[in-house]
Amino acid sequence: MKSILLGFAVALAICTQSLQAALLQVQEDRRGIHCWAVPDVSGQPWKQYINFVEDNPPTPFSDSHIMTTARDTATYSCSASLTAYYGPDFLRCSGASAATCLGSPIGGANACAEAIASFIFTLDKPTPFQLTATLNTNSNEGASASTWLYSYYPGGYLIFNYTTGYVGTTVAVSDSGVLQPGTYGFASSINASVENILAYYQASITDLEFRLTPEPTSLALLALGGLVLIRRARK
Numbered sequence: 001m002k003s004i005l006l007g008f009a010v011a012l013a014i015c016t017q018s019l020q021a022a023l024l025q026v027q028e029d030r031r032g033i034h035c036w037a038v039p040d041v042s043g044q045p046w047k048q049y050i051n052f053v054e055d056n057p058p059t060p061f062s063d064s065h066i067m068t069t070a071r072d073t074a075t076y077s078c079s080a081s082l083t084a085y086y087g088p089d090f091l092r093c094s095g096a097s098a099a100t101c102l103g104s105p106i107g108g109a110n111a112c113a114e115a116i117a118s119f120i121f122t123l124d125k126p127t128p129f130q131l132t133a134t135l136n137t138n139s140n141e142g143a144s145a146s147t148w149l150y151s152y153y154p155g156g157y158l159i160f161n162y163t164t165g166y167v168g169t170t171v172a173v174s175d176s177g178v179l180q181p182g183t184y185g186f187a188s189s190i191n192a193s194v195e196n197i198l199a200y201y202q203a204s205i206t207d208l209e210f211r212l213t214p215e216p217t218s219l220a221l222l223a224l225g226g227l228v229l230i231r232r233a234r235k
Contacts, residue, residue: 023088023089023214024086024087024088024089024090024123024212025123025124026120027121027122027183028118028120029086029118029119030117031082031084031116031118032082032115032116032117033080033082033113033115034080034113034114034115035079035080035111035113035114036078036111036112075100075101076099076100076194077098077099077100077102077111078097078098078099078100078111078112078192078193078194079097079113080097080098080113080115081095081096081097081115082094082095082115082190084117086119089213090211091119091186091211092208092209092210093117093147093188094205094206094207094208095115095117095188095190095204096115096190096203096204096205097113097143097192097203098113098143098201098202099192099193099194099199099201099202100199100200100201101197101198101200102198110193110194110196111193111194111195112191112192112193113192113193114190114191114192115189115190116187116188117187117188118186119185119186119187120152120184120186121184121186122182122184123179123182123184124181126178126181127178127179128176128178128212128214129212130176130209130210130213131147131149131173131176131209131210131211132173132207132208132209133147133162133172133173133188134170134171134172134173135162135163135170135173135203135204136164136170136171137167137203138168138200138202138203139200139202140166140168141166142166142194142199143164143166143191143193143201143202143203144163144190145163145164145171145191145203145205146162146163146188146189146190147161147162147163147173147186147187147188147208148160148161148162148163149161149184149210150184150186150187151179151182152182152183152184153182154182155182159177159179160175162175173208186210188205188208190204
């Protein structure tokens with residue numbers, strides 16, 4: 001009996017490793033924060049901050065930027081944070097952005113913050129997927145959160161696109177389907193901006209997971225292999 005279980009465990013490990021190795025082949029990993037602010041005096045330079053990373057960092061990535069208008073009549077601030085990473089069969093992302101105006105706004109000044117994560121990957125066989133996430137914004141204007149999947153080849157079309165729009169709402173995302181062999185782009189974006197008004201806008205994405213799962217036929221073959229091992233052992 002021990003030999004049966006050992007043989008089945010070995011078969012399971014080999015099959016699982018093979019499936020995982022073939023599921024997600026990431027070609028590009030981009031994550032970054034983009035914050036900028038425009039002062040309220042014409043002729044003054046933009047104060048801006050941008051940072052993108054493309055070296056597949058395994059650790060959380062976050063940063064922020066704060067700006068005060070030239071006349072000190074209002075304080076515009078913006079900030080963003082982002083965590084994004086992937087494994088052999090999943091992509092995960094969480095992040096937030098916020099834009100604030102305190103004081104007495106003067107026309108022309110504004111601030112905006114955005115956090116974005118994007119991945120380009122290929123699949124070499126039909127693969128089921130599952131997507132879960134929570135998108136949130138706190139106001140009917142000035143902030144949005146989105147996540148989408150695009151098929152570069154074959155087709156060149158959106159597979160899904162979930163967004164809060166510029167509406168104060170919470171969107172609980174749950175989706176599934178089967179992706180055909182090809183190249184895909186997956187992205188999440190969180191942005192907030194404020195201009196000429198006293199306001200605080202905030203957007204976030206939490207617990208986003210895009211997971212690829214083994215084909216049912218592959219699991220069926222694995223189970224069949226286990227039955228064969230048991231039948232041979234009984235003989």
